[in-house]
Amino acid sequence: MPWADEMGDCEETLAALLEVSRTTEGRAALSGALADTIYLLPSSPSHLLLLRLRLLRNLLAGDVHNQYAFVDLGGPAVVASSVLSFLSFPSVAPGVARAALQALGNAALAGDFHRAAVWDALLPGPLREFAGVKDPGVLDPLCMVIDTCCAGEGGRERLVEVLCREEIGLPILVEVVTTASQVEHKEEWIEWLLLKVCVEAQQSESLFRALCSTNDECSDSGEYNAKHAFVFGMLSKCLTNHPKEVTVTDSFALDVFDVHKHAAETVDFTHRGSSPLPTGCPAIDVLGYSLQLLRDICAWVSPSSDTPVPVDSLLQTGLVKRLLKYLGDLEPPSTIRKSMARGQGDNRPALENAKVCPYIGYRRDLVSVIANCLHGRKRVQDEVRQLNGIMLLLQQCVVDEENPYLREWGLLAVKNLLEGNEVNQKEVSELEMQEPVITPEIANIGLKVEIDNETGRPKLVNTP
Numbered sequence: 001m002p003w004a005d006e007m008g009d010c011e012e013t014l015a016a017l018l019e020v021s022r023t024t025e026g027r028a029a030l031s032g033a034l035a036d037t038i039y040l041l042p043s044s045p046s047h048l049l050l051l052r053l054r055l056l057r058n059l060l061a062g063d064v065h066n067q068y069a070f071v072d073l074g075g076p077a078v079v080a081s082s083v084l085s086f087l088s089f090p091s092v093a094p095g096v097a098r099a100a101l102q103a104l105g106n107a108a109l110a111g112d113f114h115r116a117a118v119w120d121a122l123l124p125g126p127l128r129e130f131a132g133v134k135d136p137g138v139l140d141p142l143c144m145v146i147d148t149c150c151a152g153e154g155g156r157e158r159l160v161e162v163l164c165r166e167e168i169g170l171p172i173l174v175e176v177v178t179t180a181s182q183v184e185h186k187e188e189w190i191e192w193l194l195l196k197v198c199v200e201a202q203q204s205e206s207l208f209r210a211l212c213s214t215n216d217e218c219s220d221s222g223e224y225n226a227k228h229a230f231v232f233g234m235l236s237k238c239l240t241n242h243p244k245e246v247t248v249t250d251s252f253a254l255d256v257f258d259v260h261k262h263a264a265e266t267v268d269f270t271h272r273g274s275s276p277l278p279t280g281c282p283a284i285d286v287l288g289y290s291l292q293l294l295r296d297i298c299a300w301v302s303p304s305s306d307t308p309v310p311v312d313s314l315l316q317t318g319l320v321k322r323l324l325k326y327l328g329d330l331e332p333p334s335t336i337r338k339s340m341a342r343g344q345g346d347n348r349p350a351l352e353n354a355k356v357c358p359y360i361g362y363r364r365d366l367v368s369v370i371a372n373c374l375h376g377r378k379r380v381q382d383e384v385r386q387l388n389g390i391m392l393l394l395q396q397c398v399v400d401e402e403n404p405y406l407r408e409w410g411l412l413a414v415k416n417l418l419e420g421n422e423v424n425q426k427e428v429s430e431l432e433m434q435e436p437v438i439t440p441e442i443a444n445i446g447l448k449v450e451i452d453n454e455t456g457r458p459k460l461v462n463t464p
């Protein structure tokens with residue numbers, strides 16, 4: 001062991017080696033230190049263990065020779081076993097857990113052979129122990145290791161047959177999501193991991209069910225907790241930011257729609273929301289994030305013309321009809337409400353059964369999904385007309401204080417509604433003219449608002 005005596009218990013020596021190992025040349029020069037570092041790990045006290053794990057992490061960063069030697073020497077199992085006894089000490093656990101996972105992650109990045117070795121060393125016990133360390137600094141390398149090991153050859157089997165199994169992997173995912181939601185962790189590795197579980201493995205329903213427990217606010221009736229909201233928020237963020245890197249399946253799209261329908265039955269629409277997402281109310285956040293997911297799913301374009309887009313499956317389940325109902329149940333946008341008040345004074349008809357937006361942006365999100373469904377789809381254009389939804393969409397082409405960018409999404413929806421559809425164009429052109437209440441936004445596109453004397457609700461007609 002030529003390096004063992006030199007490394008010994010000398011912190012100064014380890015610090016110097018760490019500095020050298022930061023460069024490619026330094027890692028190559030220190031390749032002989034790899035075996036002795038692994039050899040000394042099990043007997044290291046906590047302060048030296050941390051330094052040796054960091055040295056190991058650096059030695060494995062992109063150095064192919066060291067990465068293969070690490071696996072050949074049984075390094076993954078040694079690293080995992082060496083840190084387990086320290087994970088119950090709050091003052092030590094975060095540092096050694098983070099360094100150990102970073103080292104294992106660097107090794108796993110080398111290829112399928114390395115991924116298999118790391119995965120075998122971590123499951124089932126060690127990975128669960130790592131997941132139990134409630135520290136944001138541990139979450140990112142933990143998610144990176146899991147995500148990396150569930151890629152490449154054998155990755156899908158690990159994902160489906162191990163990570164998504166109730167008795168093995170789901171408790172680990174629950175630990176990860178619980179910690180992440182508590183510390184508001186929003187790094188990309190957890191996004192990709194959740195995407196693998198919910199989209200690639202089609203296990204969103206299983207994960208949602210596992211996130212309920214008798215020890216938290218999630219009840220048997222299927223209400224949502226902060227962990228559900230966190231998962232959907234991460235999925236929405238990932239799909240919004242990386243649409244071309246994600247393959248959206250019919251199963252995932254339908255799961256999202258099912259969650260949205262249930263959330264819509266859970267949320268109280270009599271209390272006006274005063275904040276955008278996240279609101280802190282799990283049911284409202286799930287409602288909103290599921291809408292944003294549906295918006296992006298309905299806009300998703302398959303990289304292959306042979307792959308069907310999931311929006312077609314959603315349309316067959318009555319997506320547009322349901323969203324139009326949700327939209328029609330809401331009170332009018334704020335601009336129209338003000339116009340109604342100016343036009344009728346104190347005699348403005350009361351909208352007794354109208355619902356209000358539970359969060360800032362709810363109406364906009366509804367309209368955005370409908371707009372994306374309408375794009376280039378004549379059958380959806382016709383469906384909206386047959387459901388008497390043309391006027392309803394025209395009413396969304398206004399500024400609304402509670403819904404930023406509603407006007408822009410409303411105009412896009414109307415454009416997609418009328419484009420290439422002569423029947424819809426004719427219906428809009430034949431709207432009956434009555435006493436108008438004109439708003440600038442509507443006037444700019446050649447329309448005006450009128451109040452229906454029978455219902456007290458606004459409607460839009462063409463300007464002369």
